């Protein structure tokens with residue numbers, strides 16, 4: 713069902729407006745909303761409206777849509793005023809890397825110092 717809405721997917725429901733979220737930016741193809749458990753002063757998730765389980769499968773199937781997600785991440789950082797000092801875009805992929813929602817999403821984190829390497 714990649715590319716189509718999945719009935720049991722939390723982020724498909726947020727994209728459809730069926731589950732509330734604090735939306736900070738949206739286009740025809742992507743939605744950006746605040747993470748419910750922020751890990752930084754600015755922590756926004758950017759998702760494609762279409763369902764793909766992770767970033768790589770999104771990019772393989774719809775590279776232009778993957779690019780839209782990245783472009784929106786940059787716009788979010790500008791709006792959040794983190795673009796100047798620096799921000800991080802993270803795509804956790806697979807449960808071992810901390811992925812808990814299997815609808816592709818970019819974490820856009822900023823507003824504090826971000827250590828490297830990540831934990």
Ligand code: AMP
Nearest residue numbers: 733746747748749804810811812813814
């Ligand atoms: P990941 O662990 O990389 O799959 O990221 C999933 C993210 O979704 C986590 O950072 C959660 O805090 C966040 N999250 C879960 N449920 C919601 C929700 N209803 N609204 C906003 N963010 C959520």
Ligand code: ZN
Nearest residue numbers: 721724763815
């Ligand atoms: Zn989904």
